Amino acid sequence: MNVKYVVALILALQVSVSVCDVPEPSQELVDKYNQMRSTFMSRIMVLYNKVQEAAAPMVxxxxxxxxxxxxxxxxxxxxxxxxxxxxxxFLSGLTQEASPLVDKARLSLLGLYEKYLRPNHGDSLDSFINNHLKPFLDTVAPVPAQ
Incomplete structure (x- = not known):
């Protein structure tokens, strides 16, 4: 019964979002996001390999x-x-089907961020990432040499 409500809510949100005009993000922002995402994923892989090496004797x-x-x-x-x-x-098929929806949602969120948040908070967020977050991540999970 709850599934029906969830599906109805999702459909209602899709209709309300499709009526709205969601701004497109600039190519510069998309490139910056993709670069940060790929760097973060490589850091995750470094951490995964470290955990796997540490857990190998226990396994x-x-x-x-x-x-x-x-x-x-x-x-x-x-x-x-x-x-x-x-x-x-089923789960692998679901992830393949959901991938375009996730990409579309990501671009919509980037567009909303660029239009409404970036003018006021973009510099402080960029400063926080470059001055605080990246140095911390470089000590915990450095970016692998390419």
């Missing part, structure tokens, strides 16, 4: 435990079931 030693071997066989059995494979196919 190897856990494989010798009887309880963990039971969990491992359970997970392997679940992966072989057709229901689990169908769920994985």
């Amino acid at each position: 190897e030693s856990a494989g010798q435990n009887d309880q963990t071997s039971l969990i491992k066989t359970f997970i392997e059995d679940m992966q072989e079931k057709p229901e689990a494979q169908a769920l994985i196919k």
Whole structure:
């Protein structure tokens, strides 16, 4: 029953947003966003690799435990079931279908940011990112050399 309300709300929001004129972001802002996003994703990958390297000895030693071997066989059995494979196919298809909607929403939000927030708060946000956030991230998760 709640799903019906959620779908109705989403449709109502889509209609109300489609009636509004959402400004397009400038190419400069989109390029800046894409550059920051790619840098952030590379930082995430550095952190992921560090965690994976740190967890590798624990995972190897856990494989010798009887309880963990039971969990491992359970997970392997679940992966072989057709229901689990169908769920994985459904979720991957859903992400492929939702990707254009996410891109459109991202561009709309960038356009709204550029029109309403950037004139008043853009310089302070840029200063915060460059002077505070980037140096902190450089110590925690440096950008890999390209």
